[in-house]
Amino acid sequence: MERTKDPAALASICKQIRRHIITMTGAAKSGHPGGSLSAVEIVVTLYWDVMRHDPARPDWPDRDRFILSKGHAAPVLYAALAECGYTPKETLNTLRKLGSIYQGHPDKRFIPALEASTGSLGEGLSVGIGMALAARLDGRDYRTYVLLGDGEIQEGQIWEAAMFASFHKVDNVCAIVDYNKLQLDGFVKEIMDLEPLADKWRAFGWHVIELDGHDIPALQKAFAEAASVKGKPTVLIAHTVKGKGVSFMENSPKYHGVAPTPEEVELALKELA
């Protein structure tokens, strides 16, 4: 992999990741394309620019950690890990098939480079805080990034973790809410509205940065700001579009948990050419 800070180069990697997401879920005939597509810029900015990591040394003690708490967005993480060189690209299309390392939700048993097994929503922030506490005890300066879904933060454990992190001044953890406004049953605001979301995180003692989650320079700036904030954790509320990059998938509840048909794969890949 070649790290870069150039937004245009990062955007081109994003396009490649989106193509993988479409072909993987298309081949699997199941999976969660919508919430994978909404998180592409966040994941790519972290892996190609912000995070300290080395695919040749997945167990490097000083590496930054990434936890996909919204585990159903596994395709975006798998595509990134494969493009970085952690895992093979050739087998991405075995997603969800028996024996594949690309399990339905991230599974550490199959991919040791994964920091945690996730898939049950609401749990990843606690794990990330635990890692951040270990860094502090060991005097290491790595940071831990946790990607949360918007629907996911309806889980109570998220707020237990949020309260803990600010009280214990865990400033080496950074949460990102992929606020794509849709969850399985429909629009978040109709299922269980999160608003006023920034106020909620502020009330829990977090430094809040609200931004467009597809704006790469804005993400770069926000991650830098997060790293500079001391004494409290930071959350990025990243406003995103579910299904981003594929016109017929954008803002469509249907593609939360439904894979594109072969015809839709073809159409989508044309748009992502």
Add this chain to the structure above:
Amino acid sequence: MLTAAKFEKKLGAATREAFGRALVELGRENPNIVVGDADLTKSTMTTYFAKEFPDRLFECGIAEANMVGIGAGLALAGKIPFVSSFSAFVMTKGFEQLRVLVAYPNVNLKVVGTHSGISIGEDGPSQMSVEEIALACALPNFVVLSPADEVATRWAVRWAAGHVGPVFIRTGRPKAPIIYSADARFEIGKAVELVPGTDVTIVATGLMVAEALLAAGQLESEGISARVLDIHTIRPLDEEALERAARETGALVVVEEHLADCGLGVRVAQALAKRHPAPVEFIGLTGYAESGSPDELLDKYGLRAPNIVEAVRRVLGRKR
């Protein structure tokens, strides 16, 4: 080895107290030992660790699910975390986190449940854990320990720290009768034959081991030779010792301070069904208890030596 008649019930430290002390020892030996607690340090006795190693004790507040998640994160980053609360809370409110974050990815987290069983006493059923063996055994990869006294608890906690993988340890609130001398040796997954016997075997765990010994003494005075096995490791279960007991004594009684239809007894029955079927009687709880002193509750809910003696008579009557 004891002879049953010689056993005298003398109270030692509570197993939760022994856990707290062992944790401090471990903390001195290994800087990677860290602890999580959910506003019960003075009850789980992690308070000793907190006093000596304040930076390594993470007070999580009353939020067990988050505590388990933080423990998993600490373990994934190379620490050896022990998380502790009443069994009734950590095993139920933290169960889903134990399942996905710990058991399934085989993460090196140690869970210590205190105030197990009904012998917590006056606090009543909401605080009593009567299902934790079932819950812990429903988590593959977990080693499940249920030590009988302070010496066995110290061993269990030290063993857990040295083992790479998840462990659950069940401890209790009241002072526990002394079963073992300080130099006793234990082996993981190996039942301890406390008393030899040829007519029947009493299989016990935790606080019930002392009652089993008292029962064996009573039976001995009646000319019945009862073997007593302490099952300190519920998983992996010592199936060989159980098979031997079935072959050599031909009948068994299992006694546990836990729901009888989902605890040690059913696991013993499964092992015997596979290896050497024999008649078994089960002593345990059939439902939720109530407030009362620990002694009153153990009497009322039938977890005493005379109850075991009765069950032995029943099972001897069923012997082929």
